[in-house]
Structures are given as C-alpha cells and as structure tokens.
Amino acid sequence: VKHRVGATGNFVASKVGAQLPAGSRVQTGARSKCALKFPNGGVIRMGERSDLVIQSPTDTSVKLSGGQLWAKVIAGTTARVEGSYGVAVVKGTEWTFDGVAITCFDGIVSYETAAGATDVPMGYEGRANADGTVARSPAPGREYPGGDLIQWFGGMVEGVSVAATPGASPGGTRKEQNISVDRAIAEAVTPEAGNLHVIVESLQTTTAAARARASVAADPARADAPWGFFPGVDPNTLAPLSLSHPIGAGGALASSRLGQAPELPDRQYFFGPYTAADAFGYVTDGGGTLGLRVRPHAVWGPVYLEVGATTRISKWYGDGTDITEAFATYRDEWGEATVGRQRFLEGPVNNSRLGSLLTFDTGDAVRAQAAFGKLSVDAAYVRTMAPIIGPKARGWYGRLEYPVLDGSAGLNIVTNQAAGGDAGFSVDLAAPVIRGQLDLYGEYGVDPFDRELYTIGAYFPGLYQSEDVDLFVEYAAREELPSLATLRLYKHFSEELTGVFSLDKASGDSLHVGAGAIWRFGD
Known part of the structure; x- marks a missing residue:
C-alpha cells in the first residue's frame, strides 16, 4: 500500500x-x-x-x-x-x-x-x-x-x-x-x-501465498487420504501424492475470524443460493486424476450454509463421488460456531502433513472460533480425525495463535482415541526474513502416539508480485517414517485458471514429478 x-x-x-x-x-x-x-x-x-x-x-x-x-x-x-x-x-x-x-x-x-x-x-x-x-x-x-x-x-x-x-x-x-x-x-x-x-x-x-491446502486436487479429502511418498506403505492407507492448490474449501464466511469483522447490516437476510465449481486434472509418473467439485452455498442472516461434492476418475483412489463439505456456520461479533463436515486449514505447513500435528484437513466436527484482542482461539471436537497411518478416530483439537515478529506463533493440541486418548502438542512459527522476498515457517512437536515431528519451509513472495507464482519448499519428518522433501509451484494464469507443478522426494525413494491445472467457475 x-x-x-x-x-x-x-x-x-x-x-x-x-x-x-x-x-x-x-x-x-x-x-x-x-x-x-x-x-x-x-x-x-x-x-x-x-x-x-x-x-x-x-x-x-x-x-x-x-x-x-x-x-x-x-x-x-x-x-x-x-x-x-x-x-x-x-x-x-x-x-x-x-x-x-x-x-x-x-x-x-x-x-x-x-x-x-x-x-x-x-x-x-x-x-x-x-x-x-x-x-x-x-x-x-x-x-x-x-x-x-x-x-x-x-x-x-x-x-x-x-x-x-x-x-x-x-x-x-x-x-x-x-x-x-x-x-x-x-x-x-x-x-x-x-x-x-x-x-x-x-x-x-499480503505478500504471502495463496495457501494451497484446500482440497488435494479435490480428491476425497485429506481426512480420507494422508499424504506423501512412503516406500513399503500400503497405498490404500497412504495417498501417493501431496497435491494441493488454492481452490479452497469451506467458504470464506465460515472460515473467517468473526470477532474481528465489522457487523453485517441488520436487514441483510438471504443471499443465494449460489454455486461454485472447480474442474481439475493432475498427472505424475505414478498415475493421475480428473474430477469436478461443486459447492452450492448461501447466506441467511448470520448463518452461512455450504454443501460440496466431488466426483473423480482416479488411479489413486478409484472412481467415485464424495461429500467434501456439508456444514452450517453461525457468526456474530463474538466469533463463530460451525457444525458439520468442514475444513481445518490452520497452521503454517503447506505441502505435506507428515511433519505437522494436524494430520487431516477435513473432519466431521463441532467447532468454535473467536478472537480476544491479538489472541485467536480455535477449538473443536472431531469425529473423523485421520492420522498419518491408521484408521480414523475421534478426538479434540485446539489452537492458540498470536502475532509475533511481523508473523505469527501458534500452539496446537490434538487428542486421539486410537492412541488411548493421549494428547499431542506442537508449536509453529511463520515470519518474514527478507520482507517481500523470503518468508520462513516451521512446526515442531510430538503426536499423540509419542512420535517426534517437524517441518521447515520457505515461501518466496517476490515471485508472486513479479510473476503471479506461488512457490513453497518444505522438508518434513516424523519419527518411524521416511522424511519428505517437497516443492509446490502454483502459476496463476487468471482468476479462474491455476497451473500446478510438484516435486516429491522421500528418503529411500526416487524423485516424483507432477503437473496439473485447476479451473474455477460459477458464482
């Protein structure tokens, strides 16, 4: 500005x-x-x-x-x-x-x-x-x-x-x-x-990127498909690729910190229904996927409503259709409450959840979010929490976030019934190192199964300003699993069309290259 x-x-x-x-x-x-x-x-x-x-x-x-x-x-x-x-x-x-x-x-x-x-x-x-x-x-x-x-x-x-x-x-x-x-x-x-x-x-x-953790190319949802190349792991248990892009999930109203938002007009009643859609395609040396995601949504007074469905043809997950969002959010000056299948996109990690405490980005949950001055609070009970490896389980999720160093610091807690109800903790930090040119971020913690985890990452905001390109580079590790180096590049050709390029290299495995595109249309 x-x-x-x-x-x-x-x-x-x-x-x-x-x-x-x-x-x-x-x-x-x-x-x-x-x-x-x-x-x-x-x-x-x-x-x-x-x-x-x-x-x-x-x-x-x-x-x-x-x-x-x-x-x-x-x-x-x-x-x-x-x-x-x-x-x-x-x-x-x-x-x-x-x-x-x-x-x-x-x-x-x-x-x-x-x-x-x-x-x-x-x-x-x-x-x-x-x-x-x-x-x-x-x-x-x-x-x-x-x-x-x-x-x-x-x-x-x-x-x-x-x-x-x-x-x-x-x-x-x-x-x-x-x-x-x-x-x-x-x-x-x-x-x-x-x-x-x-x-x-x-x-x-806002020099930071369009954070690209929204839909795994709209394949079922990351709650159904954890990420990364891991040799020797059942492909039906672990998804073959961490592909992501900024087509979003969950709707803007449902995701915002409403305690900081101006009040909406008292006489603002019903807007909608509208329908947004995303067509996507992606291919790597290990396979590919094509699909369409449709999201009808509406606003009724202080309530935001959204239902999302994705149909796909995929070598990785098989052909099919899934409900990727179905929720209602009530918002007022105090904050927001959301019930239903929704997205969990908090934290700085972008490319892979291998080194993050939050191993899912979609869950059936009851959730509350609010802001108290500089402090943001997020808490939820999740019925479909997916670990990196293993079946889904129920658990609690909480996050505190506070601005520091021109960026933010976060404290996270996740419990998992599959781990006997034990809790995992992590801290994360994201901050500009060379303003307008280099941002660094990371997360460190221990998951509910007592496995140490961490991620270090870099983002290059100058590329977006000059070339409309978002570039993320990350290195992630979790105890008992191979480490993973990833690169995600998103080229924004227009408001509607985004190209995707990816590199993935897990320890003990060869380099995997992928490319794809997302086309957004509708209201």
Whole structure:
C-alpha cells in the first residue's frame, strides 16, 4: 500500500495513522488493501490493485480510477464516489463499487450518470453502460458471499497494520485463494478533534501465498487420504501424492475470524443460493486424476450454509463421488460456531502433513472460533480425525495463535482415541526474513502416539508480485517414517485458471514429478 500526499510528489509506503489531505492518491498492490477513515466517521476500504484519489475529506468524496472499494457511510452523512461512467451518491448505507458496477448491502444508493439518476436498493447491483444507462439486477453471487468482498468484511481490522506470512489462516480470507495473513497489531488510530484530513486507519500488505491446502486436487479429502511418498506403505492407507492448490474449501464466511469483522447490516437476510465449481486434472509418473467439485452455498442472516461434492476418475483412489463439505456456520461479533463436515486449514505447513500435528484437513466436527484482542482461539471436537497411518478416530483439537515478529506463533493440541486418548502438542512459527522476498515457517512437536515431528519451509513472495507464482519448499519428518522433501509451484494464469507443478522426494525413494491445472467457475 502506498500513497502520495497531494496531487504531485513521490509515492511513499503507507502507515497506519498517515493523514491524507484533499488531492492525495492511494494505491494498493496485489494481495494488499487499505482502510481510510473520514472526518465524518465514514470508512472506505480499498481492495487489491486499486487506485483512489481523495477529492474532499470532509464530504467523503473520492475518485476511483481502478480496482474496487467497499464503503460504510454513517447515517446522516453523504458520500460521493466518481467512477468510469457515473457518480455514486449515498447516504447512511453500505455498498461496494468498482467504477462501473455498484452493489448495495444496506439502505439505498443513487447512481448518477449522463442519463440521469438510478436508485439501487439493498441486495441489488447497478451496472452503468457506456451510454449512461444503468442496468439494475439482483446482486450476483460473486459479490456476496463468495467473492472479494469477504476479504473486506472479515479481513480488515480497524486501527491495525497487517503483515503477511504463510502462517495460520486469518479472518476474512477467501478460501478460493486462501491468502494467509497474520496480524502485526499497531496502535489504533484516534483522529484528533477537528482534523479535516483522511486517516489511514488500517492496511494489509499480503505478500504471502495463496495457501494451497484446500482440497488435494479435490480428491476425497485429506481426512480420507494422508499424504506423501512412503516406500513399503500400503497405498490404500497412504495417498501417493501431496497435491494441493488454492481452490479452497469451506467458504470464506465460515472460515473467517468473526470477532474481528465489522457487523453485517441488520436487514441483510438471504443471499443465494449460489454455486461454485472447480474442474481439475493432475498427472505424475505414478498415475493421475480428473474430477469436478461443486459447492452450492448461501447466506441467511448470520448463518452461512455450504454443501460440496466431488466426483473423480482416479488411479489413486478409484472412481467415485464424495461429500467434501456439508456444514452450517453461525457468526456474530463474538466469533463463530460451525457444525458439520468442514475444513481445518490452520497452521503454517503447506505441502505435506507428515511433519505437522494436524494430520487431516477435513473432519466431521463441532467447532468454535473467536478472537480476544491479538489472541485467536480455535477449538473443536472431531469425529473423523485421520492420522498419518491408521484408521480414523475421534478426538479434540485446539489452537492458540498470536502475532509475533511481523508473523505469527501458534500452539496446537490434538487428542486421539486410537492412541488411548493421549494428547499431542506442537508449536509453529511463520515470519518474514527478507520482507517481500523470503518468508520462513516451521512446526515442531510430538503426536499423540509419542512420535517426534517437524517441518521447515520457505515461501518466496517476490515471485508472486513479479510473476503471479506461488512457490513453497518444505522438508518434513516424523519419527518411524521416511522424511519428505517437497516443492509446490502454483502459476496463476487468471482468476479462474491455476497451473500446478510438484516435486516429491522421500528418503529411500526416487524423485516424483507432477503437473496439473485447476479451473474455477460459477458464482
């Protein structure tokens, strides 16, 4: 995130508390966003790759040259946003705008173009045409709940500067891209009385990768298929490859830390149903798989609902169809509660669960998540907990997470009835070493079967900024099992298409190479 004070001059890196007079310009880069607070109490949040000029701080008047913004206007005040084809004039409402289309989440927005003014009520989108006419229609699913807006509803914490590493999944991240963000808390901004400047209230520079632990190429689920090449292990017990990619699982609303999210409008009732889908294919020297994953989802007041099914043709798992998600999440200002088949994506480890205490990413569970200041708390009772080797079992899962060193540290506990109810513990840490170029992360602990485990990993955020490439390199080990070195590369050709390349080398085994692609479509 960077800004220029006034109409001329050089851009500088933005910091929480920066004051921006009229004429100032603010820009966000890839996986970055910024919240601006106006003197009248209104807030505008900029999405990634956005460009905004402040025309009048006192009147909440801005010009959007590119990207997308979300805004909340205090009752009794007015905001004005100039876009490509018209001007949005709003009073006491909540809405988003990309310069062409405006979506209203609360109240009503007046969209003024050369052809006149068009009212856009709650739950509707107004899209301007080049001739000045405005087409009005129900808000599309890509806007809410499945789209970029979720990053702003749940991901921006007021008065906070955010740095990113491949650490635990934070509030508001899209599981479709599951960006990993960890909070480095700064002091809350308290504008001085009578201040007529715009305040940079919070910012988020997300250089970390789209954490790629969501679906094992949508094969049954990692709860059914632990990972890695291990010589001499029954392939029906241990999956042949740790393939992962950022197509996500579980839905953004259900995964976010809601204790840090702004309250949703009281009159926001039902959005949906929408359907997202992922087609995928992957091949290695040991086999391949093709499949389709479909996820109907909806929001009903404070409840998020999702059901996901995956059908596949696979040499590894056999042909078939599986229910990969089926859950409901209730969220309020205190946190969230989720019941059903859901994803467990916390912790910094990305490529393989060999060296992680959490050996499953899907489970039938009752779960609660909340945030208390800087501390995030996650607790669940899981009915289908899958160990690295052996049958599924019931057990408890808990995690505490706290921001340190511009990254995050975590403490994990897992019990397993198959181990006589014994508990395993681990600690993890993720932090930037060379900001914008190199992030390191790792985990160390002992599992419920008293086996020592660890992972060390590296991520290269500069590759994403320059080449749209996410690259993870890891080395993992667990007592009594061969160690495993892995590489995962994800090339983002577009919002819809991602390519995957992988290398796996277990001790005592040869190198295995794989490649594939994921195509995302639907709402």
